[in-house]
Amino acid sequence: MxxxxxxxxxxxxxxxxxxxxxxxxxxxxxxxxxxxxxxxxxxxxxxxxxxxxxxxxxxxxxxxxxxxxxxxxxxxxxxxxxxxxxxxxxxxxxxxxxxxxxxxxxxxxxxxxxxxxxxxxxxFTFEHALIRAGIPLWHVENDTTVPMFRSSIPCAPAGPFRSMMVVSLRALDADRVDQAVAISRRYPLAHGGPVHAGDPSDIGIADIARPDWGDPAPLLPGQVPVFWACGVTPQAAIAAAxxxxxxxxxxxxxxxxxxxxxxxxxxxxxx
The missing domain is CATH 3.40.1640.10 (PSTPO5379-like)
Structure with missing residues (x-):
């Protein structure tokens, strides 16, 4: 089985x-x-x-x-x-x-x-800590892949490898954002704290309903979109190299x- x-x-x-x-x-x-x-x-x-x-x-x-x-x-x-x-x-x-x-x-x-x-x-590593703290994560609860987007945040190039940063999105209740930031900062090997919270257009994302990778996730009333640096960034750099x-x-x-x-x-x- x-x-x-x-x-x-x-x-x-x-x-x-x-x-x-x-x-x-x-x-x-x-x-x-x-x-x-x-x-x-x-x-x-x-x-x-x-x-x-x-x-x-x-x-x-x-x-x-x-x-x-x-x-x-x-x-x-x-x-x-x-x-x-x-x-x-x-x-x-x-x-x-x-x-x-x-x-x-x-x-x-x-x-x-x-x-x-x-x-x-x-x-995914710090997500366990968020869940233990009682912060719900829609993609985990619904057995989907976290949504990921190409942002307008530049990465430092090295040889032929260059790209904009890819970010992953988690929609959080507004009153839990500061807690999620503090928790994720404790995990530097897992991207640490977020790179942006709030208006997606500030980092070049036009439509959070259309991720470049992963599955769409809803932004419910009272929630804030929070973006973390994502390890799919190298895949964007590979396309350039x-x-x-x-x-x-x-x-x-x-x-x-x-x-x-x-x-x-x-x-x-x-x-």
């Missing part, structure tokens, strides 16, 4: 990772792996890796770098005891020459000896690590 989302919300990490690796679960990871850091993933051929690392270092808000593999080694040894980057995400995007060419649930057939994998912190091959997570479908969500710096996993 296939694992359901509600079953996996109550599962330990080993069970959750086995369900993803074995193909029993292919959905989004919002609400899963409570207590542990989730990560966006970018995989590039080694000739492109150094410039991409510089892009992350220059833009830590949307690209908080939490792990880098050895060249050609698919095991993310600093993020957990048993993480294979080729199979441990529910879904992957495949880019060729900067264009989305397809999706996959396993990339073992695409992995080569010159690839480098990067893991970047994800806002146009490497011959790049593999990323499918938006909303993250790597769940063994790093505690409240870590201030990545902690090396022990064998």
């Amino acid at each position: 296939r694992d359901t989302f509600s079953d996996l919300q109550r599962s330990d990490l080993a069970t959750l990772r086995a369900a993803i690796r074995g193909g029993a679960y292919r959905g989004h990871t919002a609400g899963l792996g409570a207590g542990y850091l989730q990560a966006n993933v970018v995989i590039l051929p080694e000739p492109w890796a150094l410039d991409f690392m510089r892009f992350c270092q220059r833009n830590p808000k949307p690209c908080p770098l939490v792990g880098v593999s050895e060249t050609g080694d698919p095991v993310m040894r600093t993020l957990g005891r048993d993480i294979d980057i080729r199979s441990d995400l529910p879904a992957y995007n495949i880019y060729r020459d900067g264009r989305l060419a397809g999706t996959a649930n396993d990339i073992a057939d695409l992995w080569t000896g010159d690839m480098v994998a990067f893991a970047l912190g994800c806002s 146009a490497p011959p091959l790049c593999i990323t997570h499918r938006p909303g479908h993250m790597l769940i690590t063994d790093i505690p969500e409240d870590a201030e710096v990545p902690v090396l996993a022990q064998d």
Whole structure:
């Protein structure tokens, strides 16, 4: 019997990772792996890796770098005891020459000896803390993917990698916004506090009902749109750089690590 989302919300990490690796679960990871850091993933051929690392270092808000593999080694040894980057995400995007060419649930057939994998912190991590504080999140409650948008906030370029910042949206009751800001600031490896709250047009977003990635979410009376830097930003930079091959997570479908969500710096996993 296939694992359901509600079953996996109550599962330990080993069970959750086995369900993803074995193909029993292919959905989004919002609400899963409570207590542990989730990560966006970018995989590039080694000739492109150094410039991409510089892009992350220059833009830590949307690209908080939490792990880098050895060249050609698919095991993310600093993020957990048993993480294979080729199979441990529910879904992957495949880019060729900067264009989305397809999706996959396993990339073992695409992995080569010159690839480098990067893991970047994800806002799903601080969402657990918001939920514990009693702040409702519509996309979690309704089993959808958080809406994400291209903004007009520029990122610092590095080599061929350049883009505007991608942001994720959560509509919050006005009287809970300050609390959500304070909570999320405690998670610097998961984008930290928001980059904007209020009028979406101030950051170049014309219509929050039409996200560039993810699913639309309602803005109810008395709510404020709050935007956090988003780890989909590298996917926009990949379009500009146009490497011959790049593999990323499918938006909303993250790597769940063994790093505690409240870590201030990545902690090396022990064998």
